Each structure stands twice: as C-alpha cells, then as structure tokens.
Amino acid sequence: MFDFIWIQMFSVMTLMLQLTAAVTEHCDVVVRVGDEVTLSCGNVTDDQDKCNAATWLFSSSSNTTAITVFEHGDIHKNTKTKSHRLSVTANCSLVIRNVSAEDVGQYTCRKFSKSEKIQDRDIPAFLYLVNMTAHKDNNTVTLSCSVLKYGECQYTVKWLYKDEEIDNNAKDFETSQSTCSASVTFTTSHNVYTSENYEVFKCQVRKGKAMQEFPFRNHPLSDQTDQTVLSRLIIVAVGLAALITVAVVVNTWTRAGKKEETNENTVLNENHDGAVNYENVQA
Template sequence: MKMKMMVCPPSFTVRVGDEVTLPCENVIDGQQRCENTTWFFVGSGNRSAVELIKLGQIGENAKSKSDRLSVTENCSLVIKKVTVEDVGRYSCRQYKQKEGQQQAPDSPVHLSVIIMIEHKDADEVTLTCFVLKYEQFCGLTVKWLYEGKDVDKDNKDMKTSQSVCSATVSFLDSHFSYKSKSNLKCEVTDGYSGKVQLFTFSPQSLFLSP
C-alpha cells in the first residue's frame, strides 16, 4: 500500500509590518474588478472562515482591515502592514458570473510571519528569530548566519540554539558593535518548496490589528 504524500499549498513568509501579495492561481480571465473572485481566510487556531473579499469587494466581516486589504488586476490579494493576526490559510474562490456557482477548486496559500526580538541580560545579548505559521506540517527551518556562515562556525564568541520554527544566538555586547549585528541574518528555509529567505537582524514589536 502506497503512502499518500502530503501536499502543501504555496507558502509566503514575511516580516511583521511588511506588505505581501498572495496570488490567486485559479483566477478567471476577463474580470473587470474581480467580480467573480472571493478570498477566504482561516486564522491559526480558528476553523471558521472569514470572507475578506466578496466578489471583488471588501467583505462585511473584514471592514476593520479595509485600509490594509486590496486586490490587484489579476485578483491577487494584497495585505499591507502584516500583523501576527494575519497568519493563516487564504483561499481564492472563483464563481460563475451569472449562476453564482463555484467555477473551480479553491486556490489556497499559507501566510507566515517572522519576528525578531533582542533581549539584554547584563552584558549578554540574546537575539531570537522565530516564525509564526498556520500549521505544524510542511516545516520551516530557522537558523542564524553571521557574514553568510552558520554562527557556530568560526565564531567561538557566539552561542546558538535551534528549536521548532525558531533560533537564538547569544554573545557578549562588548564584543560586537551595532555594525556587527547588521551582519547577522536569520535564514528561513521552507522544507517543502526548498525556498530560502534571508532576513537582516532588526528587532520588532508584535504588530496587532486595531
């Protein structure tokens, strides 16, 4: 008996506060204002879907996000100033214009966010890079790089550790200037697609929706 492989939808990882464009892979050509397109959202830990975009217009339950949401000419979903509350599964659904029936299977996409935190204890500085994501499968690998190399290579003054979706690096503040910190990058690798992203160190607060 053959094991069925788990297929993961496309995944995007961005910083908190960034802008992201999520593609609609099943879009019907010829739409004037995405009048056949509806975008659904299911947040992490929540199984009820919310209509963000309903037939090209901002959904009734997404009014609080209306200043951050829009659709492009090809009906991709644009989210500005991404927050931790935007982490989740997005689905683009196409409807026939007259019949109101679903035209094709949903086109799903996952959105994750990366957060960096700096903590100082006496003279020791600890930097943490972690990713919030929708589901635990289709794992992401997170690690710190210094000048393009793993921090545990040729950097005896640095200590590093990794866990699920996060990585930390610690060092004495007196050994590194701010410029040195800018040489630290958080590398996020998508285990399913193989996509690798590098994020330069920059401490952040958790952006929450108003």
C-alpha cells in the first residue's frame, strides 16, 4: 500500500515538474540590426520529416494575433516580403537573416505528436533588437543606443567607454538614459572623433543577471549640415537641367524658324523670276 501511494506521489511530482518546465522554457534573444539569429525549437525527435510536425508562430506589437511563419515543412505565405530571409534547420530551429525592426516580437515553436493532430507543447522565444546611431550637430557628436522591444521594456541600457562605465560627471562626455535607451555626447575636438575609432564605445544591455555588450560600428555620421548642402546641390542640379532643356527647346525653335523663313524667301524669289520671264514673253 505504501509503495502504491509513493508511486502515485512520484508520478504527480514528475508531471508537475514537466508542466513547470514546459511553461518556463523560453528565451530572450537580443541581437543587433543586420545580424543573423537562430531561434531554437527545443529538443526535436529523430522521427521529424522536414519538420512537418512543427509550426512557428509570430506575434508583434502591431499584430496582436499570432501569424504562422512556418508550417508543414515550408515557410508560410504570411511572411510576405521577408520570406527570403527565413529558413528552418534540420532540427526545426528558425533562422532569421539580416534582422530588422519588423522581426521584433514573440516567436513560438509549436510541436505536435507524430499524428500531427495533438499539440505537444509551445516553446516561446522573444526577439529584441539593438539599434545604434551616430549624429553630428555642429561641433558635437551623439551616439544613441536603443532596444526595440515587444511589450514592456525590461532592459537597462548604458554606454561604456573603453570597457568602463561612463561617469555622469565626466568632463569629456555627457550621457542620458531613458526607458530602453541611452545616449552619449562628445565634442568634435575629442580624439575619438578625430581618430574615428568609435568602437571604443560599447552599448551595454542588461536584464537581471543577463548582460550583453555591443561595440559601436563605425559608419557615416548623420550630419544636418551635410544634408542641407546636399539638398541645395540637388536643387541647383535640377535648375541647371531645366535651363539646359529650355535652351535646347529655344534653339530648336529658332533653327526651325530660320529654316521656314529661308524656304519662304526661296519661294518668293522663284515667283518674282517667273513674273519677269512672263512679261518678257508678252513683249
């Protein structure tokens, strides 16, 4: 009797642990814009044939209803313009290439039994995106780092300089922080600007004990002055093209007019000569 009760208790405890694992088995994935990411579908049995018994679902802030990304061994038509960036590995993991803002959200791998009729369990993965920009305004440069999120932001973002946290009282830098974003500003006289070595800055993204650091990638600065000059150059170019077009049209008209005048003079001369000859004949 005691053995029977113990077996029942052990079975219940095992079932509770399995249910707990099924509920808590998820992951947060933080990547940078343009990266490639692989989202795991958990343990997949060897009897999977092209992952026919696995389905990938996607939910975003703009789409509260989950859409199907992968089903019956193929990328679903719901993926539309980003289907060329999606693929599924042999173990049913979802691969997303060149990650962008539209990919941020919750991905769920839904596995079924062999019959593909009974749902086994869902394995969610939350994809977050780190976006970094640089902007030059007169004699200052501002680096910004933000986390594009799904739902409420639970990340703390800060900038590091040479692997050290930037002190808010540092004379060379000015920092600011808000929900899921941070920025650091320095002058163009700083050696970082003159050397163009922005990789000494790192964006640190932290959630609880989990922490990732992303070095800043060098790329052209967004300069309002340069944009203004470019706009003016475009306007000048368009204006010059218009003047050239008008000149060509006027020149064409002028040449056509001269040609018509020449033809008229020729006709008049011919008529005049004809009249003289006629008078001579009458005489």
